Amino acid sequence: MPPALAIAAQLAGRGHRVRFLGHEANRAAVGAAGFEHEAYATARPFSSRAPGSPLAQLAMFADRGMGRDLLDSLRRSPADLVVVDCLLFGAMEALRESATRYVVLEHLYDAYLRGPWLHGPLGLGMRARRLRPTRSLAGAAATLVATLPELDAGSRRSHAEGLDFVGPVVPPLGPRPEAPEPAVLISLSTYAFPGMTRRLQSLLDAAGDLDARVVATTGPVIDPSDLRPPTNTEVHRYVPHAEVMPRMSLVVGHGGHGTTMQALAHDLPVLVMPMHPFLDQPMVGASVAGAGAGAVVRRSATPAALAPVLAGLLAAGPHREAAARLGAAIRAMPGARNGADRIEELLRREPRAPGPGRPAARR
Template sequence: MSRSPARILGAVFQGGGNLELILPVLAELAARGHSLRVMVGPGIRRSRLPASPGLHRRLAQAGAEVVALSEPAAHPLDSAPSARALFGGWAPGAFRGASAEARTWLWAPAWAEGVAMELRRAPADLVVADFMLPGALAAAEAAGVPGVALAHTVPIRPAPGVPPYGPGWLPPAGALGALRDLLGQAALERIWRRDGLPALNMARTALRLPPLRGAFDQLDRVARVLVLAGAAFDFPARRGADAPANLRHVGTPLGDDIAGAAPAWTPPWPLSDDRRLVLISLSTLAQGQEGLMRRCLSAVGMLEGVQALVTLGPALDLARFRAPPNARLERFVPHAAVLPKASAAVTQCGLGTVAKALAHGVPLVCLPLLGDQPENAARVVARGAGLRLSGDVPPGRIAEALRRVLVEPEFRAGAARLGASLSEEGHPATRAADEIDAVLSSL
């Protein structure tokens, strides 16, 4: 057993899907009696989301003391050069988002300084940080405090036999596939080494730590990297003998609200309505999904024997959409209340939404746009749990994909098998907290 209460310092930034997965883990740590402080900063991507009062409130409700990151006078992205291509003015389409992701590490010096100052003000036994905040993990290393990284995507770091992160490629088939992956991994490592590593090494130098040679080497220097995705969800090669010794897949927390039970939902259709229910839910953040949502609504209108519940979230204006007769638009409905009744779901493939659908054996139509979404979609397709389309397909293609996942039984069977395998792995927040307690017990 760990010392109780241990002093834990968390580090998170304002985002969307990252918080929905990380907050249940922090809440579990507080529930176990640990003394939990959490440093909160603004979004690290170009959306520049401010740290919201809602995030502060949810952390306080979870039992954490909230500490605000002292933001730098100049925004890190303002003083950075423009994102560059891979070779000259060209980059493969599959990797055009990699530079933007790598540039989030321009925040490393600010987080390194903030966490180092907080550790001097009030020491901690452990630092638990979002894995996209390597500066926070470097500050823990400099202070001689063990670090734990919470990864809210499948691992970014290249691994033998696993396609490079970003494009959403399926596992390689044959020599050409293996060559594709080797070239893709080299491209990914070059982009991160060029656009992310210098800022991280600047932070490490300020902390009097030696520079790193690889962009992902900071993760080798922490006690645990806890992947908030199930082992059954990730590609098998990641879990082989070559996997880092500190890497653990703990599963995806599924709670709609860490502060209490999800609110009830009353279906808007009569109980006698036997049409199949489709859930359409895109990102809660603005990711350019308005046009995609319109095409999804048009697609549903083409289908007979189907009723659709469409959750728009805070990023889309309800007044800007008109639902077909067989669809109902809502700002928010808890997924846990809808998915037990659903026959299929349409999603951009955020990890939380995918995990919730699979937990109920619901097959998916995947329409990934950015970030980890293509990677999640690839894993759904690889397990036969759904279909994937590009985010710019016309409504007719979306309607046809929906028909297939509703009619062809192998998709529901694939989703049920994968969901059952994930369920057998145990409760994710509990498993994550157990791993953290194991680190504390070894001190």
């Protein structure tokens, strides 16, 4: 949601009307950002709070109900362009088959999407449901990749025409204190991965002996009362990362692309504990570690094994210079602004496009 909302805000500020179609669970975030939200009428319900198996994720990504609802929405209220999430192949296929012009928004590494995702269990599951994910990606009028090219191995190989690295979409960066006290932010996923409470407790135990303030956020799926925080730790259900990261020295996460890019944008090294092997988290962690700006640990790591890794990343060292270098590169590529620029360029070239509820223009 954050990359799509940030690009939408840029477009709205330039006078465009932007509306969202999504799950009912998205309504609050979309409304808080000031946009219209229409809930799917027939698509499968979805909640990140319920532990989802790979089969449940497959059913959601391949849901043709999204495509039916999307085309129905466009018939009622046509749009000049549709921006579709890169994982919603049920919706993307409907756009391609109806010759509706669309842009794909990739909020992760392209190397992951076109590699392990398309060629792994989830991509194979798409094909088993008679979807054509590769064709749907290729059918987009443009593809916006909201990440840092040097971290995405996919940027180092040839791509189909239309792939555009716009840069990570991160919130505005607040001022950083001149001499902040040592502080660590520990924040795992808002999605209910199995065993996440146990993983978070291991991290808290490992951070208990650090000479640092520790801030831990549980998100909606972990009950704070199930945790035993050390004396140097404060636990919150939710704290906006944009508010706390300027005062942090280190970020610990599960390898979520958005949180990782936001941490690096603040020049912060990152410790990654991936929660799921099929998702992009291991690749995100490996890229950060490979750039020298952090480390990756197993989700089964014990507090005794985690403690020296945390202490090393909290200390001074070359990992801080590496994180600062990546941070400068991210700040030089304002993803929301660049994404809105590319969308406007496309609209200027073809201001109106055929699609449901709109006849093809005569030449």
